[in-house]
Amino acid sequence: MEDLTFTPLNGRDLKSWGHVPGPQFPHLLARANQMLEEGKDVKDIRNDLSSEIPIPPEQIEPHEMGSVTFHENLIPADADEEKNLAKVRETMRAVMQTPTVVGGAIMPDACPAGPIGTIPVGGVVAAKNAIHPGMHSADICCSLMMTDLGDADPAAVMDAAARVTHFGPGGRPQGQRFTVSLDLLDAFRGNPFLNNAKTIRAAQEQMGTQGDGNHFLFVGRSRTTGRTAMITHHGSRGPGAKLYKAGMEVAEKYRRRHSPKTLKQNAWIPADTEDGCAYWDALQIIRKWTKTNHNSIHQATMEAAQASAGERFWNEHNFVFRRGDVYLHGKGATPGWSGFAADADAGGRTIIPLNMAEPVLIVRGTDAPHALGFSPHGAGRNWSRTEHMRRLGANTAEEALIEETAGLDVRFHAGKVDASELPSSYKPATAVAAQIESFNLAEIVDWIDPYGSIMAGDMPRFIRRPKGRR
Structure with missing residues (x-):
């Protein structure tokens, strides 16, 4: 009697072919094993499913430091304000590296509001096609x-x-x-x-x-x-x-x-x-x-x-x-x-x-x-x-x-x-x-x-x- 047993494909096989785990994975695995049961070669199954490998997302790099600038509307009057302004500048320069950002400004009431790179109080940031919560x-x-x-x-x-x-x-x-x-x-x-x-x-x-x-x-x-x-x-x-x-x-x-x-x-x-x-x-x-x-x-x-x-x-x-x-x-x-x-x-x-x-x-x-x-x-x-x-x-x-x-x-x-x-x-x-x-x-x-x-x-x-x- 002919032996019809075969080793089923699993998730590790799909990942090795480039598929990304997600809600579609069980369906893809079922299709692959159905084709395998029907006698299809593993190489052909891999080829048939290749069109469903997601295209890697476009990677958006941050701006180079200083390539996007911001306006200053603040003149420090004493040593305390000098220190405050230095901290505001430091955090705004980091904010300006965000790849969606096209400009910024600080007000006379500007002061830091978190870790470096956090928009300060008294800060304005302009971004293209982006909402930053x-x-x-x-x-x-x-x-x-x-x-x-x-x-x-x-x-x-x-x-x-x-x-x-x-x-x-x-x-x-x-x-x-x-x-x-x-x-x-x-x-x-x-x-x-x-x-x-x-x-x-x-x-x-x-x-x-x-x-x-x-x-x-x-x-x-x-x-x-x-x-x-x-x-x-x-x-x-x-x-x-x-x-x-x-x-x-x-x-x-x-x-x-x-x-x-x-x-x-x-x-x-x-x-x-x-x-x-x-x-x-x-x-x-x-x-x-x-x-x-x-x-x-x-x-x-x-x-x-x-x-x-x-x-x-x-x-x-x-x-x-x-x-x-x-x-x-x-x-x-x-x-x-x-x-x-x-x-x-x-x-x-x-x-x-x-x-x-x-x-x-x-x-x-x-x-x-x-x-x-x-x-x-x-x-x-x-x-x-x-x-x-x-x-x-x-x-x-x-x-x-x-x-x-x-x-x-x-x-x-x-x-x-x-x-x-x-x-x-x-x-x-x-x-x-x-x-x-x-x-x-x-x-x-x-x-x-x-x-x-x-x-x-x-x-x-x-x-x-x-x-x-x-």
Whole structure:
């Protein structure tokens, strides 16, 4: 009797022929063994399957150091600023090596924000056909909104705002949540990056919250009109952080495949791919959620203070903007050109805070080419929190607050002063304002002089369980 037994082909055979393991592997192996059963020669089987060997992806090399340059809109005034600028230059030179990048700029408030090669605060990066999640950071669409409250008493507005707003981690408890429209939640569910139970839950729970860090609620008076104004500063909270994480995961897959020499923090999603289109749409949905978040706090405060609202406008500074086929990533930089967004109808004006003891600037952007069209988002820092605490010396944070904010109503939601948000922790406000004008980054059209502000403060440090324990 004829022996029809044969040794079946396996995955090692396919890999030795050049096939790459993946979802298609079981099907390929079944086809190969079917042909083998039919009596086909192994050489012929290999030849028949060769057309399905994937073409190696094109490898994109980083730019040579210095081949792509960036504009500097910062003149250091002292030794601290010299050191800060040297660090910003070092990290921006590394960012400019990213193969998609075609230009960059730094603002007067620039300061490092991570390992070398990470876009600094006050940095702008232009990229062709690429969205870099790491360049807008986890605090997507960090932004400012101002409402004119007319002749409302600033003290009454502060008290109302303290009752209304919410700082700290997490969201509002059940029974105290702000409503999120069904249309907005449907938009989350319709996007592959946002259609996640945890993301949607965060969108519901965290509406009407401001988080922590340098986010604030500021009340003051316009020098131009004498009217009371309220300004909020915060980003997209949990929903944005979850989108950032999902975006970085997708970008990393492209980086590993196409440009493994590119720094991980500068991985990108090609804008013209299905992933790129979906991520761009997700950014716009998160932007809408963030604007709604600001609006909810302003409206609730206005009603609690029994104030009448005049005009209201807003702008973001941790976001991606598109001009033609160039994607402009602003990390702590504010767009300064007319019509940068469909709802940016404020006569070209944007909002630049400096610190809690100084006026908030209302400016009109100049679309300066040496800033890629941007202006600063604030005052920036020259040193770390640890260094600032060292420089306070024997003074406590509470003593420094009294000294630095005399006459102002400054409140910390957690009850404890956050030393890293004291005015002295920021660059000198007058110097930043002067450089905005000297570099023609924006025209200052109004100053909102401070009455007071509310911030998160030093939040309790939560105890973490050791790994492996639940």
